[in-house]
Amino acid sequence: MAVAEAAQRIPHPLPAPWWRGKSGAAVLVVVAMLIAFLGWRNQGHWPAALTWNSVGPHLDRFQTWLSDNRNVPDPNLAFRAFNGLANFLDHLVAWSTRFFHWLTWAGTVVLGTLLVLRFGGRRAALGVLAAFASFAALGLWEESVETFSLMLAAVSLSLLVGVPLGVLAGRSSRFNRAVTPVLDAMQIIPAFAYLMPVVILFSVGPGAAVVTTMIYAVPPAIRITALGIRGVHPNTVEAATALGSTRWQVLTKVQLPLARRMLLLSVNQTILFALSMVVIAGLIGGQGLGDSVTNGLYTDPAMAIFAGAAIVIMAISLDRATEAMANRTDPAHRHLTADRSRQLRTYTAACAAAVGLTVVLGHVLNAGADWSRWTAQDWLRQYVQRGLDYVQNPSTFLFRDLTNPTGNFIVQHGIQPLRSFFIETPWPVTLIGLVLIAFLLSGLRPALIALVMLFVVGFVGEWTNAMDTFSQVLVATVLTVIVGFVLGVWAAENRYVSRALRPINDVLQTLPQLVYIIPFIYLMPVSGVPGIVASVLYAAPVMIRLVQRGIEGVSPETVEAATAYGATRLQVLLKVKIPLARDAIMLGVNQAIIMVLAVVVIGGLVGSGALGYEVAQGLQRNAFGLGVVASIAILALGITLDRVTQGRVRARTQA
Amino acid sequence: MASSNGNGRTPLIRAEGIWKIFGRNANKVIGTPDVDLSRAELREKTGCVAAVRDVSFDVYPGEVFVVMGLSGSGKSTLVRTLIRLIEPTAGRVEIDGRDVTAASRDQLLQMRRHTSSMVFQHFGLLAHRTVLDNVAFGLEVQGVAKSERHARAQEVLRLVGLEDAAGQFPDELSGGMQQRVGLARAFAVDPKVMLDAEPFSALDPLIRRDMQDEVIRLQHETGKTMVFITHDLPEALRLGDQIAIMRDGRVVQLGTPEELVGSPADDYVANFVRDIPRSHVLTLRWIMRDAKPGEEDGPKLDVATTVKRAVPLISDSERPVCAVDGGKIVGVVDKQAVLAAIAGEGD
Ligand SMILES: Nc1ncnc2c1ncn2[C@@H]1O[C@H](COP(=O)(O)OP(=O)(O)OP(=O)(O)O)[C@@H](O)[C@H]1O
């Protein structure tokens, strides 16, 4: 009796049911928004009083003023310096192209192949040779050379800027702390958001393409270099200092040589980042393959597909080649005897001689800059055209029963309802609802940032478009998270799945953003769908990897303990592994949402409408003001999405 | 071992009142009453960690000076302040007559290049260089020509018995061999002072003993002055002429091995030396008494003989044994003294 009474008096620390917690509050907010949507549909559009309509025209005037002052016969010093920079960038690309022309196609092939053979090994060299062959076969030799030159210029400059900064960041914690937030910011901005400002400053041309590419490619160069320098063990640095090395000697004799592998990896990453921008660079005057893709999308689909394929081939072969080189030069694995290094020097000299000879022969035999003898383009075009006709024929199985219904499903049950929900609910309700949800998810600071950013979006007059883009991003993110979560968990639990997914993920992660969209323009030509499918493909590999790593990272002892208490495999997964991997999974969601936004806005080029479409219009119709306004809205949306999803991880790791 | 006290000689290393306080506002702690707080209290109050507190000592040429103490007592920090790998917060260091703490950047470099060298716990070898180039590294940063520095490195490698490994890379060697390379690198610049920061604590016990023998041999052959850190008492007793025992950043006792074992300054030190058999450390000097008239014709033993070694002779002898130092009788030892010394073990 007494015991029972005592037990009654002790309050049971019952876990609160979910509807009492934050999830419940979030559901409540959504329900309230739904009620407002149903009751006052279309009755509260963003008011003109809260809109600054003249941003666009102001920006247009600024652009005119800028180009007027730059193009006068005798511009002032600032403009002259600026023009000088722009011209230098333009010329850099031109010089590089001219260099390859001078080499002749034969010399270019021999130089590329032997360089990779000497420093990367046979497999990588074969890959490069195959890449050259396919550029020739696709009939895109000249375009490939142009793209490569653009990339070479951008990569060299990125490394020139990034490596010294990375070394600084690696050696000084204070500098590292100062640059990290800047780099973080640079990496969450979708490329589409800075195209417009760059074009305004540098006007359309290769120079603008180089700058755009650099903005994207410098951060990884800095980060990886810093990581490499930091990775050199402090003991070695201390030992060298104790023996009386100057700071410079420590850098050149200890840190740089020991970080060599990471430095080469940073070259590898910079190249990949640069390549993923070349297609977009095609929009603002980067010539070559990017240009062929963007021009061909509607007028010559086969050509767009060829150019896309060439970019993919270039990305993969460069990736493999630079990675092979990086692995080969790992200082800890490459032990050279004096004899061996003499042999290698001879080998290098022989390669150089072979290149020289080829160039001379090329000139004597008049090989020419462009490979124009034979291409398989027409032959391939036939097949590609047939394929295109098939996938777009409404009566085929593929179109009628697979791609078309899928596309329509996504539109009817995903994009459209969400879009009308966000756009047609009275704006104050949407704004406050979204901010409240941000608060519940991540806390006060992210919620305030969301409030300010969403207000900016409305203030510049992009509320409707931003809500449209936002609903596309939501749909794509949900799909990415589902795909990524399922495959990631599966891969973590099953060796075979993991092994099968790895090469697919590797390839998907090396491809440029726009390339994903190309096939779906023809496969699922329903508005918005190509952008969404492409963004899922683009972001899913990262999500898969993070989920897999998170689950595999759960300590074996914990799993063993759970198993020892008799948990089944499923219970271990649901009650131990997934909860413990929560931070990794949330990080995946954060990365996915940023990547999805980047691709969804690019989709504006091909019918996704909304903010991306306005940027595309800005670029193609010279509507600068409009483009910049949309860019600002994209940026604001990006910051909001990043902070809100990242804050969740922060709030948890601090708790 | 060399004699333990520098009668009239000038010290090669002189440390006076060294402090190292880590943390923000470390400079503001010294000169306030806070310096007398215990480590934990200081951290509580200011967030600073006092790693080294008011340490002074002299090391004479040819001596091995051992710093020992438990983990976290400040040993590593102390040696690093000697050549300013860590800047001391206060205090003065003089090496070979020059003021290290006041040295300019350039003077400091010169000193690190020519006067001192250091051996590290985790070796700190350069993975991308051959053994030969690792050993020659100190000479390379000095700007010595390649052929010359390689010749010198070869020579030193022979000294540590690694002449055949010259062309290999550090990761191809065992831990013991790697530390020999570390030793060779330190010897290659022919420094006056060698700083050994727990050089053997990452090695297993057998190799460790080998390496201690190696250091004793090298030290005898070259007569180098050493500052040697360890947290292993037997190692300290084997190598040290003088031993400083540190606790929470302070030196709690500084003396010869005999002094530590024979008269520990406090419970901390006593605890440290408890398991050391006193007869292995104490010498006749420690237990002898003045000779009475008529005792001077007993059997003779050097005054530096350990009790353990003296036991057979003393127990066989009817008369007290005479302790001689340089041919002169300085005292006598009888059976009671030996028994008292041995009986003191283990309490
Ligand atoms: N860079 C630093 N910043 C802050 N505190 C430090 C730093 N380096 C050392 N300390 C602190 O100073 C104290 C002494 O450290 P030190 O490394 O000198 O001890 P140690 O005697 O060498 O110990 P061990 O035997 O474990 O090597 C420790 O409490 C340590 O936490």
Ligand SMILES: [Mg+2]
């Ligand atoms: Mg230490």
